[in-house]
Amino acid sequence: MGLRTYVVTGAASGIGAATADHLEGCGDRVIRCDVRDAGVTADLTTPEGREQLASDVTAASGGRIDGLIAVAGSAAPSPLTARLNFFGTVATLESLRPLLAASDLPRAVAVSSLSAVVAADEAIVAACLSMDEDAAVAAVTTAVEAGRGRIVYPSTKLALNRWLRRAAVSPDWAQAGIPLNAVAPGVVDTETARRMFLDDPATRAQVSSMMPQPLGFPGPVSAIVSLLAWTVSPDNSFMTGQILYADGGAEATLRP
Template sequence: MDIRTYVVTGAASGIGAATAEHLAKAGARVIRCDVRDADVLTDLTTPAGRESLVSQVTALTSGKIDAVVAVAGLALPSDLTVRLNFFGTIATLEGLYPLLLGSGRPRAVAVSSLSAIVAADDGVVDACLSMDEERAATAARMAAGRGHGRAIYPSTKLALDRWLRRAAVTPGWAGAGIPLNAVAPGIVDTETARNTFLNDENTRRLVSAIMPQPLAFPGPVDAIAALLAWLAGPENTFTTGQIIYADGGAEATLRP
């Protein structure tokens, strides 16, 4: 049996690290990408970093991969979140697309967020979908200036969801036999989540009220990794264009 090659961004920590470990334990070859502690060191907030990702992965794989798992993201109230979560993710998917064409069973999956259904800034979303990075970065800075910095992260994920659903059914993706999907996690037990709000009881209660997860709060990281691995694996032959909520029932609670 052929060993599949997966490219995982954001692989140094959190969901990305868990996904890379899950795939490696299953016997896959995993190219880990991040700004530290990775096979490919690059900064996806910049055009040069995105080009470097493609060139390094191409060199490491001789130009053929089987799947892309785009996990890398930020939740800062700044334009860097726009540059990485939306433009960096799309550049990853589109930049590595030619390498997928050499696979017999190519797959691509990105990480979205439950928060995209909770709050968003229309200006940031619209600017992202215009595919004008500088305009989107400006919209993010303006949102932060109005005191809406927390809306930047969910806005980038909502824009990503809309882009992905449109792209997935086009000749370039579905027409080329490449399922393209996203997983939208709820709150899961990562080091970042613990340091940001889970360790503070008041903030934890506030977040759990805004994004209720009847099955568990926080959820297990391994469950997200397993779902990403399945969507990026050869078993997924008929699922595409989907935003799959792995959130302990939060989306069903908020949108019954």
């Protein structure tokens, strides 16, 4: 098996950085992308940044990539979360798809979230799936102003799941020979998770009760990295359109 070229967004920290490190440790080439501290820097919350990402990755890769791991995301109760988690991720997948099509064994995966099965705002989801970014921002703003800011993140991830399952079996993806999947982590031990809720005992207990993980809380980042790496490897030749819950059993507990 020859050297593969991978693109990882959100590669400056957390799951993205760990995934990029893992792939490089396996001897593959990784084009790291993030808003800072990366080989390709671009702000995926803006149309200009999305265009910049596509342009710079095309130049850095020479016009061909073998795998795309779209990790970049935000959990902030803000319209920027919809702009990044849904619209930025979809733009990344679609704009880099031609580079994947140039590979003999192309693969793509996005990072979703277990939280998408816990709660969501259908107005946000519907606006995203209609590809109306202004309407999505308005729906997020309404939710935040109503004191429902925590619903924003899972809503954007649910919208991403639904878009991905439809896109994965379309002519542009499956019929072009490009498997497209998502990995939905439960709560894992990242710096962001520690800062947001793991370090606070009360918040940690609340999140643990909402998203019970029989195999352990929080889970290891390495488990997510290994799964992401497999989905974009040549070994994944026949799975597409799947949301893979790497969550210590939480999804099975919540939806038995």
